[in-house]
Amino acid sequence: MPRTVVSVIFAWVWLILLAFASPVSSEDQWGYVRWVNDGDTVILGDDLRVRYIGIDAPEMAREKRPAEPFARAATRANRDLVYRQTVRLEIGKAPADHYGRILAYVFLPDGRFVNEALVRSGVAFVLPKSPNVKYETRLHQAQQQAMSAGEGMWRRWKRQPMAPVGNRRSKRFHHPSCSRAAQIHPKHRIVFETLWDAFWAGYAPAQGCLPNPIPR
Numbered sequence: 001m002p003r004t005v006v007s008v009i010f011a012w013v014w015l016i017l018l019a020f021a022s023p024v025s026s027e028d029q030w031g032y033v034r035w036v037n038d039g040d041t042v043i044l045g046d047d048l049r050v051r052y053i054g055i056d057a058p059e060m061a062r063e064k065r066p067a068e069p070f071a072r073a074a075t076r077a078n079r080d081l082v083y084r085q086t087v088r089l090e091i092g093k094a095p096a097d098h099y100g101r102i103l104a105y106v107f108l109p110d111g112r113f114v115n116e117a118l119v120r121s122g123v124a125f126v127l128p129k130s131p132n133v134k135y136e137t138r139l140h141q142a143q144q145q146a147m148s149a150g151e152g153m154w155r156r157w158k159r160q161p162m163a164p165v166g167n168r169r170s171k172r173f174h175h176p177s178c179s180r181a182a183q184i185h186p187k188h189r190i191v192f193e194t195l196w197d198a199f200w201a202g203y204a205p206a207q208g209c210l211p212n213p214i215p216r
Helices: 003-021 071-082 114-120 136-149 195-200
Strands: 028-036 041-044 049-052 086-096 102-107 165-167 172-174 189-191
Touching (some): 136 195
Antiparallel strands (some): 028 086
16 A cells, blocks of 8 residues: 555544544644654654645755755744644644645644744745635735745845736646646636735745745
8 A cells, every 4th residue: 555545544543533532622632743844844753744734835855856945944943943842733624635644733832823933934935725724814914024024035035027827716826837827717817926926915836837936
């Protein structure tokens, strides 16, 4: 059985067990962070992988691909916040992804919202995805604050006039030459003047259609 399938099954079994074993809601659990993978993923003490909802951090180096700009900074920021910490997990309406990772909003014991803190420091950007949109507005506001303050990846931003094409339904934007941009229905289509404008509006880059949108 492929490893990804096993991971998905394990994640769902874990969620079912939590629902029956805990007197509190299965959407509100606690876990100990024993490892930080990158800027938006951690591993808990029971080897369960948790992916932060609503944000995306630059990718670390893997296989033959080098680390993306700000990937190391994002990993350090995440580690400083949660490594060897017991955190509260607010599981999303869609509780797991196709990699078998639990999808959660993560909070520290003192109440700090980790997903938001990473966006506010400019090492991650907003990644809206239905149905996990509970804190979408809050995360979007944190991103606008980071952009206005020139935090992290927004500090030396060059406003290149690329005119990315956005999809109002998915909140994703594409390079204007991308074939998927041409497939967006006119009523859902929005054209931004610059990448900055797309990010400011809370849209995220479509995977594979706009490689390395973050300036180095």
